[in-house]
Amino acid sequence: MAEQVEKVIIDGAIEENEWRHLTDEQIESEGVPASGAITVPLSVWQARRDELCKRNDRIGVWLEPGEEPAEIADDLDRLEMVAIHFPAHKDGRGYSYARELRTRYGFSGEVRAVGDVLQDQLFYMHRVGFNAFEVRPDRDINEALAGLKVFSITYQGDVHDPRPIYQR
Numbered sequence: 001m002a003e004q005v006e007k008v009i010i011d012g013a014i015e016e017n018e019w020r021h022l023t024d025e026q027i028e029s030e031g032v033p034a035s036g037a038i039t040v041p042l043s044v045w046q047a048r049r050d051e052l053c054k055r056n057d058r059i060g061v062w063l064e065p066g067e068e069p070a071e072i073a074d075d076l077d078r079l080e081m082v083a084i085h086f087p088a089h090k091d092g093r094g095y096s097y098a099r100e101l102r103t104r105y106g107f108s109g110e111v112r113a114v115g116d117v118l119q120d121q122l123f124y125m126h127r128v129g130f131n132a133f134e135v136r137p138d139r140d141i142n143e144a145l146a147g148l149k150v151f152s153i154t155y156q157g158d159v160h161d162p163r164p165i166y167q168r
Helices: 024-030 042-053 069-078 093-103 119-128 141-149
Strands: 007-010 013-016 019-021 037-041 059-063 081-086 110-115
Touching: 007 141, 013 141, 019 081, 024 042, 037 042, 037 081, 042 059, 042 069, 059 069, 059 110, 069 081, 069 093, 081 093, 093 110, 093 119, 119 141
Parallel strands: 019 037, 037 059, 059 081, 081 110
Antiparallel strands: 007 013
């Protein structure tokens, strides 16, 4: 999983990152923190769901490539965020996962792209359902924000408006 970033793009604005991504190793050594917004790996969620749900703070799950949204579909009402990790910008499975979360499962919480997230991807990621982005630390988040407005018109529908241009 990517290192923690201070600022993120949420719903088209740059915000402070309130979420902490915990690894298996951190949870093993430090335990589950009593407070603070956290995301945990799918394996931790599956093993410690009841314990995590007893916390009095926000909880999310992060998915790696190959971990399908179907594995958390029954728990989406308990989650405020699903973080989808892109270990490399050329791995496109996360696009399908975001679309599936929005269209098949009706998830209305935050869907955040993390990892190797670049400006050129943001517009397309937003179209499939991402509403939050952790831009790589070596990239300028202000420049990345401009990636959401690269195009003003699209021909195809998306998760926000499935109608093609001739029906809009």
